Amino acid sequence: MSRRAELAERLASVREQVAEACARAGRDAREVTLVVVTKFFPASDAALLYELGCREFGESRDQEARAKVAELGDSVPGVRWHMIGQIQRNKAKSIASWAHVVQSVDEARLVAAFEKAVSERGGQPLDVLVQVSLDGDGRRSGALPEDVPALADQIAASEHLRLQGLMAIPPLAADPAQAYERLARLHDALKADHPSATTLSAGMSGDFATAIAAGSSCVRVGTAILGARPIPSP
Numbered sequence: 001m002s003r004r005a006e007l008a009e010r011l012a013s014v015r016e017q018v019a020e021a022c023a024r025a026g027r028d029a030r031e032v033t034l035v036v037v038t039k040f041f042p043a044s045d046a047a048l049l050y051e052l053g054c055r056e057f058g059e060s061r062d063q064e065a066r067a068k069v070a071e072l073g074d075s076v077p078g079v080r081w082h083m084i085g086q087i088q089r090n091k092a093k094s095i096a097s098w099a100h101v102v103q104s105v106d107e108a109r110l111v112a113a114f115e116k117a118v119s120e121r122g123g124q125p126l127d128v129l130v131q132v133s134l135d136g137d138g139r140r141s142g143a144l145p146e147d148v149p150a151l152a153d154q155i156a157a158s159e160h161l162r163l164q165g166l167m168a169i170p171p172l173a174a175d176p177a178q179a180y181e182r183l184a185r186l187h188d189a190l191k192a193d194h195p196s197a198t199t200l201s202a203g204m205s206g207d208f209a210t211a212i213a214a215g216s217s218c219v220r221v222g223t224a225i226l227g228a229r230p231i232p233s234p
């Protein structure tokens with residue numbers, strides 16, 4: 001089977017499963033954005049997925065993403081690139097040069113670094129999600145739940161950033177359904193303060209149906225569409 005046919009088949013299956021999960025939850029499938037995570041896969045795969053109708057792509061490493069975006073150049077108009085990986089502060093400027101959305105902002109110093117980077121590069125403001133840790137130990141990436149309100153306020157007050165919502169990765173040990181219920185409550189609290197922060201980014205290949213049931217409006221799917229990554233993700 002050609003790579004194109006393989007991607008087409010898996011993409012169709014994921015789209016169908018997203019639609020089914022939405023139907024079960026009584027939600028409109030148009031409420032859920034599918035971000036295809038192309039990390040570790042070549043730009044040629046993103047180009048094929050573009051032909052198949054994908055417009056939102058997720059990447060987790062600055063250097064790799066920047067090269068991929070440059071390689072695709074003007075051939076993929078309308079694409080939005082999402083940074084979903086852990087961020088070093090000294091990479092904010094580079095990330096702001098290719099990303100339309102940064103989903104993994106988890107500390108005040110990063111907010112300040114992106115605000116400065118976007119004000120210097122000019123152009124469109126940057127869409128930002130706060131990544132929250134559901135582990136509650138702050139050692140893995142993600143802000144502690146109690147730190148989310150102040151971070152959200154800081155983003156909302158930044159001239160060049162737009163607060164879009166909340167992102168999370170399910171904790172390794174916990175039951176994802178429980179974790180996602182807790183996440184949905186954190187998102188409700190965020191929306192009470194910031195009504196336009198409507199995005200809830202949760203759900204990956206193994207659990208996107210559970211996340212949709214809990215209110216996710218953005219699922220980040222890699223393996224189920226592209227296959228197993230050549231090396232483990234960071």
Ligand SMILES: *Cc1c(COP(=O)(O)O)cnc(C)c1O
Binds near residue numbers: 037
């Ligand atoms: C790699 C990655 C994904 C995609 O994971 P899959 O299990 O391959 O679908 C989603 N979100 C984040 C933050 C990731 O790093």
